Amino acid sequence: MTTLGLIGLGRIGAFHADTLTSLPEISGLVVTDERPDVVAEVAAKYGARPADSVEALLSSGVDGVVVAAATPAHAELALAAVERGLPTFCEKPIASTAAESARVAEIIARSGVPVQVGYQRRFDAAFAAVKEAVDSGAVGALHTVRSTTMDPAPPPMDYIKGSGGIFRDCAVHDFDVIRWVTGQEVVEVYATGSVQGDPLFTEYGDVDTAAIVVRFDGGALGLVSAARYNGRGYDCRLEAHGFDDTVVAGWDQGAPVRNADPRFAAPGDFPAGPPHHFFMDRFTEAFRTELSAFVDVVGGAPIRGATVADAVEVAWIAEAATESLRRGVPVRIEEVRQ
Structure with missing residues (x-):
C-alpha cells in the first residue's frame, strides 16, 4: 500500500x-x-x-x-x-x-x-484508441491531426494574469496529445488569436480565442483550436486523418454541440447530452x-x-506559438530553443 x-x-x-x-x-x-x-x-x-x-x-x-x-x-x-x-x-x-x-x-x-x-x-480510452489506430497503421499514412479545446467560460482573471497565456495554459494539452498521437516532433508553428470577450485578456497580453497550425518533421500537419468561451459546455475533440481512414475522439453523447442536420433534430438524437460541463467531468476516468x-x-x-522530457518539448511548442502570435509569422522550434 x-x-x-x-x-x-x-x-x-x-x-x-x-x-x-x-x-x-x-x-x-x-x-x-x-x-x-x-x-x-x-x-x-x-x-x-x-x-x-x-x-x-x-x-x-x-x-x-x-x-x-x-x-x-x-x-x-x-x-x-x-x-x-x-x-x-x-x-x-x-x-x-x-x-x-x-x-x-x-x-x-x-x-x-x-x-x-x-x-x-493520454489515459482517456478514446484518445488512446486514436493513438493505437495511428500506431497500428490502420489509418494509413497520417497527413492531418486536429485537436480542439474550448472551455465553457474563462477561469478567474487573477488566474489568467499569471497563467502564461492560452498557449502555455490551455493549448499545451493539445500540443502534447498531437505530438503523442503522431509520434512526430514539431518543427514549425504559426499561431494567431483574438480577444472577443473580456478586455483584460488584452491587458494581460493574452487572447481568448486561438488557432495554431503545426508542421511535423514527418510531414503531417496539426491544427489546434483553443477558446475560453463555449457556453454550451466543455468541448475537447481529437481527429486523426490518414490516407486510408479517419478516427476521432470526443464525438460522444456529451459533445457540447447542436447538430444542425434536421434529420437529427429530435430529442435523444446524437448527441443526446447532457453536454460535458468541464474538463473534470469529461476526464474523470482518465x-x-x-x-x-x-x-x-x-x-x-x-x-x-x-515524462519531463515530453513536457519540455511541449513547452517549446507553446513558446513558439507565443512568439508567433507576437510577431505574426511562423516560428521554427529551433529558433526558440536558441
Missing part, C-alpha cells in the same frame, strides 16, 4: 484529493496548502493527514508526491520532492517557461528520480487511470504517461 503527499488544494488539487482517496492502492494521504483553513477542510472531508508546510509533508514518510499547486510553484516543489528521492507527479507545466522547464528537466534527469507530468488525455499509473511508478514501474 502507498502513502502519497498532495501539495496544493485549489481546483485541481481538491479534485485530485477526491480521486486519490478513492484508489484502493492508496493507504494514506498527506495534504498541504498555503491556506490552513483549506488544509483542515480537505483533510476532514477525505480522512487525510494535514501538514502545516511543504517541508512537513516531505518529512512525513510519504512514498511519493503529487504537485498540484499554482504553475509558478511547480518547478520549486517538484525539485524539492526529487531532492528527497520521492517519485513525483507534477501537474503541467513543469515550469513557467520552456527554458526553465529544460533546466529543471536536466536536474531531474541527473537525479534518477521518476517524475510524471499531468497530461491526462484522471483516475493517470494517478493509478503514478502509484505504479511509485512502486517501481516505468512511467506510462508524459
Whole structure:
C-alpha cells in the first residue's frame, strides 16, 4: 500500500484529493496548502493527514508526491520532492517557461528520480484508441491531426494574469496529445488569436480565442483550436486523418454541440447530452487511470504517461506559438530553443 503527499488544494488539487482517496492502492494521504483553513477542510472531508508546510509533508514518510499547486510553484516543489528521492507527479507545466522547464528537466534527469507530468488525455480510452489506430497503421499514412479545446467560460482573471497565456495554459494539452498521437516532433508553428470577450485578456497580453497550425518533421500537419468561451459546455475533440481512414475522439453523447442536420433534430438524437460541463467531468476516468499509473511508478514501474522530457518539448511548442502570435509569422522550434 502507498502513502502519497498532495501539495496544493485549489481546483485541481481538491479534485485530485477526491480521486486519490478513492484508489484502493492508496493507504494514506498527506495534504498541504498555503491556506490552513483549506488544509483542515480537505483533510476532514477525505480522512487525510494535514501538514502545516511543504517541508512537513516531505518529512512525513510519504512514498511519493503529487504537485498540484499554482504553475509558478511547480518547478520549486517538484525539485524539492526529487531532492528527497520521492517519485513525483507534477501537474503541467513543469515550469513557467520552456527554458526553465529544460533546466529543471536536466536536474531531474541527473537525479534518477521518476517524475510524471499531468497530461491526462493520454489515459482517456478514446484518445488512446486514436493513438493505437495511428500506431497500428490502420489509418494509413497520417497527413492531418486536429485537436480542439474550448472551455465553457474563462477561469478567474487573477488566474489568467499569471497563467502564461492560452498557449502555455490551455493549448499545451493539445500540443502534447498531437505530438503523442503522431509520434512526430514539431518543427514549425504559426499561431494567431483574438480577444472577443473580456478586455483584460488584452491587458494581460493574452487572447481568448486561438488557432495554431503545426508542421511535423514527418510531414503531417496539426491544427489546434483553443477558446475560453463555449457556453454550451466543455468541448475537447481529437481527429486523426490518414490516407486510408479517419478516427476521432470526443464525438460522444456529451459533445457540447447542436447538430444542425434536421434529420437529427429530435430529442435523444446524437448527441443526446447532457453536454460535458468541464474538463473534470469529461476526464474523470482518465484522471483516475493517470494517478493509478503514478502509484505504479511509485512502486517501481516505468512511467506510462508524459515524462519531463515530453513536457519540455511541449513547452517549446507553446513558446513558439507565443512568439508567433507576437510577431505574426511562423516560428521554427529551433529558433526558440536558441
